[in-house]
Amino acid sequence: MSPSDETDYSLAAVNAALTPADKIQLFREMARIRAFENVAVQHYQAGRMGGFLILQVGQEAIPVAVRSLMGPDDHSICSLRGMGTAIVSGMSMREGMAELFGKATGCSKGKGGQFGFYAPQHRHWGGHGYAATQTALAAGLAFGLKYQGKTGAVFCFLGDGAVNQGTFHESLNLASLFSLPVIYLIENNGYAMGTSVKRSSAINGSLARRAAGYKIDWDLINGDSVYEIRAKLQPAIERAYHEHRPTVLELSTYRFEGFAIADANKFKYRTRLEVEDRQQNHDPLRLWAAQLESENLMDQEGLKRIKAAAFAEARAAAEFARTSPRLPPAAIMTDIYWEVDCATAAGSTGRHFFS
Ligand SMILES: Cc1ncc(C[n+]2csc(CCOP(=O)(O)OP(=O)(O)O)c2C)c(N)n1
Numbered sequence: 001m002s003p004s005d006e007t008d009y010s011l012a013a014v015n016a017a018l019t020p021a022d023k024i025q026l027f028r029e030m031a032r033i034r035a036f037e038n039v040a041v042q043h044y045q046a047g048r049m050g051g052f053l054i055l056q057v058g059q060e061a062i063p064v065a066v067r068s069l070m071g072p073d074d075h076s077i078c079s080l081r082g083m084g085t086a087i088v089s090g091m092s093m094r095e096g097m098a099e100l101f102g103k104a105t106g107c108s109k110g111k112g113g114q115f116g117f118y119a120p121q122h123r124h125w126g127g128h129g130y131a132a133t134q135t136a137l138a139a140g141l142a143f144g145l146k147y148q149g150k151t152g153a154v155f156c157f158l159g160d161g162a163v164n165q166g167t168f169h170e171s172l173n174l175a176s177l178f179s180l181p182v183i184y185l186i187e188n189n190g191y192a193m194g195t196s197v198k199r200s201s202a203i204n205g206s207l208a209r210r211a212a213g214y215k216i217d218w219d220l221i222n223g224d225s226v227y228e229i230r231a232k233l234q235p236a237i238e239r240a241y242h243e244h245r246p247t248v249l250e251l252s253t254y255r256f257e258g259f260a261i262a263d264a265n266k267f268k269y270r271t272r273l274e275v276e277d278r279q280q281n282h283d284p285l286r287l288w289a290a291q292l293e294s295e296n297l298m299d300q301e302g303l304k305r306i307k308a309a310a311f312a313e314a315r316a317a318a319e320f321a322r323t324s325p326r327l328p329p330a331a332i333m334t335d336i337y338w339e340v341d342c343a344t345a346a347g348s349t350g351r352h353f354f355s
């Protein structure tokens, strides 16, 4: 898919309103995701973390551009490829890194690891392992916003693999039927584990087009371009805020690593040439850096300083995580059900709906 066109998205009102400092901040946030994930990989490979390590390296422009447009009553929710999405939502690198190390200082007290990246205080609701689960939860969050009379939207990230799950289609149907302010963002990185989207979708060329079957507006976006993402997101936000209507946006992107760091097959289902081409020509950090340079907002030295500061923050977070304590084993019995932790009647009887 190549949704790029000749439109100059820097001229869109939402981008023309950006100050030089805002534009540099967008680069800083992308650099922070990359630094966090690269430092995490070093510790993962040194055996200091368990489970999966699933990276957004190559996809950074999307969470950063989306978060930059979120207002005070907006919420986000995503799949398990979302450590960076949590970090740009406001979760500190320390909380994130400690979670990966399984430490008590982690955002979920080290109980979730990669799957525990939740930041409800920043209106970010995880981090969902089962493909497309978050699409139904997003519809529920959007229902809540509308019910409470708030002007907000729910930004729900999902992968190209998740669009084939029934849950997604049930969610689209209800979002349209109930007129819910939810924006589905399909991060089409070309693969679901080792399966190419070309082999998994009955319609080639566009996944978002399926939204038409539910009377939902949709669009295609070059997910490497900060300006294009912001420009095309704005009408969806207006639609959510003022009409309570859902939107489906499909963003073309690419993951530079395998499905997870332990993906031994990462060159079996795609060629090295393909990966190298994406790294050379579609790296969102390189592209945004070049944009900043072309607008005379930053030079190579300035960009290097920002990247170095991001790595220093990530390394300090890893040191914090390494030296943090673990929870005692008995803590495994808490934080499962709110009712049990809070000793409610429902928690002690196990009965929630029927006596
Ligand atoms: C319901 C369900 N089926 C299978 C899996 C196993 N699984 C984990 S990730 C994944 C692929 C997801 O691909 P995509 O939605 O494109 O997201 P990406 O990993 O590319 O970000 C699969 C099949 C799962 N987590 N949930």
Ligand SMILES: [Mg+2]
Residues within 6 Å of the ligand: 159, 160, 161, 187, 188, 189, 190, 191, 192, 193
């Ligand atoms: Mg995918």
